[in-house]
Structure formats: C-alpha cells, structure tokens
Amino acid sequence: MPHLTPENTPRIGFIGYGAMASRMGDHLRAAGYTISAYTPSGRSPDPTVSMLATPRALAQQADAILVCVPDDEALAASMYGDNGALAGMKPGTMLLNTSSVSPEASTELFASGRKAGVIVLDSPVSGSTPEAETANLVILVGGDPENVAEAAPIFDAIGKLTLHAGPPGSGTRLKLVINGIMGAGLTTLAEAVGYGLASGLDRSTLFDALDQVAVISPHHKRKLRAAKEGDFASQFPARLMQKDMRLLLDAAAREVVPVPTLAAATQQLSLARRLSPNEDYSSLIRVMEKIVANDD
Template identity: 30%
Template sequence: MGSDGMDIGFLGLGIMGIAMARNLLKKGFNVTVWNRSPGKCEELAKEGASIGSSPADVVKKCSITIAMLADPSVAISVALGPGGVVEGITPGKGYVDMSTVDSATSSQIAKAIEAKGGDFLEAPVSGSKQPAEAGTLIILAAGSESLFAKVKPAFDAMGKKSFFLNDVGSGAKMKLVVNMIMGSMMTAFSEGLALADKAGLSQQTLLEVLELGAIGNPMFKLKGPSMISGKCPTAFPLKHQQKDMRLALALGDEVGQSMPVAAAANEIYKKARSLGLGEQDFSSVHQALTQEAANASDSAKAAA
C-alpha cells in the first residue's frame, strides 16, 4: 500500500526524527514538519517538506501527525502545552507519538487527544540512527486500532515491522523492557572488553570469539570496534539510555519485579553521565568503566 499523497505531520527532527521524516518524503508522503530549533526544518524543506509554525498548526494541516521527541517532559509539553497538539486536534484527526516515554505519560496524552475527538496511538521504536535512516525500525504500537490501520503505510516507510499491542501503555512498556535489556547487555559487554584488556588479552580477538558463538549479536558487532578505538559516533545518546533504564526500573517497582542487573547497569550509566558522557553514544559507557579502572590503578600506585 503506497502513500497516496497522504498528509502527514512530523514533530521533532532529532537524530531519529529527521531520518524518519526523510523516509516519508522519499516514499511520496506530503510531510509538514515542526522542530523546536527551526534549522532542521529548513533542511527538510529543501527536500520537499512544508513547515508548520507550531505543533497545533501542523495538526490542523494534516490528517495524521507523528511525533518523535526526546523524553516524557518534552512529549507532554509538545502535546499539551501552549500551541501544542491538543489545540489543533478535531474529531477524526490522529496523533501518533513515537517517543520513548513511560506508560503514564502516554495515557495522559491519549486522554487529552481523545477528549477532543481525536485518535491516539503510541508507537515507540526499537532501533537507533542507522535503522532510522535505512527505514528498518521495529514499531511497537498501541491505542487506536483504526488509526494503526490508517498510519500503516507510513510505518512501512519508516520500519521493517509494526506490532499492534492493544491498549495504550503496552507499547511504552514493551519499549522500556527492550531498552533495559539492551542497556544491561551493553554494560556487561563493556566490562568484558575492559577485563580482557586488563588481563592482557586482545579485545579484537574477543569480538571475533563472541561473534562466532551463541551470544553473537548485531549490537556487539556494530559497536565493538568503535568502543575499542574510543571513538563512538552518537547513534543513541547515553543520557537517553540512562533515562530508559530509570523508567524501566520504575516499571519494575510498579509491578513488583526484582531487577538487580538493570539496577547495577543504571548506576554505571549514571556514573558515565557524571563524567560528562551524556551526549555521547550509549556505548561510551565503556569509558566510565575504563576510567574507573585507571583511577583505581592510580590510587593503588599512590598508596604503594
């Protein structure tokens, strides 16, 4: 099913949003964009996008508006704040929030949209910069099933698979579980690289051994070489990974699930943020562990 000239609004042109909006343009959708800093809008205007003056303005112009925002506070201000999405919603319009937020935030936005007669879908994604650019994201949608059917052609332009998970909150929860596992795996991987190095082993050989075994995975293969070199181009900022760990742990508290591994991983991300690594790729958590090791060895030398 093609775009059929469908009008889609797109709010938020960060690392992910700009790539996703670009894929919609490439597939023939009429896209109207808005971003807090307007420079990114100009970039997409050159590729055929229209520019909205506010989220409400975008919603008024489009039958369906998609948002890809940084965190719960931004998602709420763009939806419910002055000039926000809710101001532009009228019966029959759809709002699809693809940001990674907690289920309470999703529910709050859903109620406000539905009170104005609009349809709401939360649709967080699994995948970072490269899948966003390639149009191979995994989309975890929940909320209005009729809106899911309407927006499916747009999802197909941005992702390789869309899941419909029923009630609002389920998409948010599934995304937090996925990112909690990813974040915990990354800290274990970082510890392994650091330990191999300290034990006089080749980190490169470790990567080859891991890739051939049962725990080989695309993340280790993609991130490992840049982690060894210490140059990690930002695909998913570390501050967002820590935010997802925090939200996942809060979900664990809510449902009474013990999460000792995720809790320990969260502390390592917090340490990395305190070292000023928040804007860098989440794989930079490796530097927090190696820096800690270097500091410990300096202290040992000083004590000797």
C-alpha cells in the same frame, strides 16, 4: 476513517525533527507524503522541510501527526495547552507517538486525545539511526487494532515490521522492556571487556573474539566494533538510554517487580551520561577501559 495512504492523507506533521525523525521523514517523502515539522529551536537538519511556529499551527495543517521527542516533559510541552498539538488537531485525525516516554505519559496522552476526538497510538520504535536510515525500524504499537491497521502505510514506510503490542500504552511498555535488555547487555559487555583487558588479554584479540561469538547480539557487536576504533559517535545518546532505564526502574517499582540487575546497569549508564551525555551510550566501554588503564 480511510487508510493513511499518500493518495488521501498526504500531509504529515512531525513534532521533533532530529536524527531519527528526519530519517523517517525522508522515507515518508519517498513514499509520496508531504512533510512539515515543528521543533522548539525552529531548526531542522533538512532546509527543504517547512517549519511551523507552534505545535498547534503544525497540527492545524496536517492530516496526521508523528511525534519524536526525547522525554515526558518535551511530550507534555508539545501536546497540551493553547499552543499544543491537541488544540489544533481535527477530530478523527491520528497522532502517532514514536517517543520513548513513561507508561503514564502514554496513558495520559491517549485519554486526552480521546476527549479531543483524536486517535492516539503509542508507537515507539526499536532501532537506532542506522535502522532509521534504511527503514528497518521495528514499530511497537499500543492501541485499537483497527487504528493500527489505518496507520499501517506510515509504519510500513519507516520500518520493516510493526508489532501490535496490545491496548493503549502497550507499545510504550514493550519499548522499556527492550531497551532495558539493551542497556543491561551493554553494561555487562563493558564490565567483561574491562576484566579481559585487566587480566592481560590483547585488546585486538579480545574485541575480535567477542565479535565472533553467539552470546553477543548483533546490536552489541556493532557497538564493540565501533568501540575498538574509538568511535562513539551517537547512534543512541547516553542521555536517552539512561533516561529509558530510569523510566523502566520506575515502571517496575510501580508493578512491585524487583529489578536489581537493571538498577545496577542504570547506575553504570548514569556514569556514561554524566561523562558524555551526547555520545553513544556505548561510551561506557571507554569508561571501563580508562578505569583498567589506570588500575596500576
């Protein structure tokens, strides 16, 4: 199978075309690819993108499929059945699943693709909308090395680095590890901020000091700077972060790995999801500030 270059594979079909996927699509169009999409709502943030009625219809006219859906259920709904993408894909074409889903969903999709003669790579991305906007995503890929190499031009158009994590399913597992660290780090930060404010530290001094120290990641410093201004516009919504933490807890339990810290962080992020599901997951900082403010 030839490399997926714009010259010989110009048509990429997106299943899911929201905040992340539409930014990826912009970069792929700039690289010379033609983009079409399917969404359950039939709507796209970009009116210039051709929308198809079903995943199957999209797959029938695409040379490669890129999937960006929120969870296992959405993946299954778009992949399987008479109107699913697998029913319309030609043997030998490639399906790149950038969604954050369970390892079991990735394994099932790989097996189903193999039966249909379709090449499936689990390829979730590390990064939020700012990284998607600037093509600075890190793509975490599970699959055969030769297939990863074939997909490299697509990955290069949307990201700064592609990491081949191992055999099928490995990209999904690595994504859960990364998001677990990200989610637990934010909950620790939110709780520490709560203590700092309750102890009488000046709010601006506290936030500015945390922005300067090496123990906090650049990602979490970006969240802190936005939180200082009360900005919780969604770059990674709380509902998706809590979902990924839940998937990680289940995956760890299947491997009999104790993860009490991650379990506690998931409870905190469940609170953030309950209160503001579509705001950024860093809205947990606001929750802690409100708890402290009402502590007298």
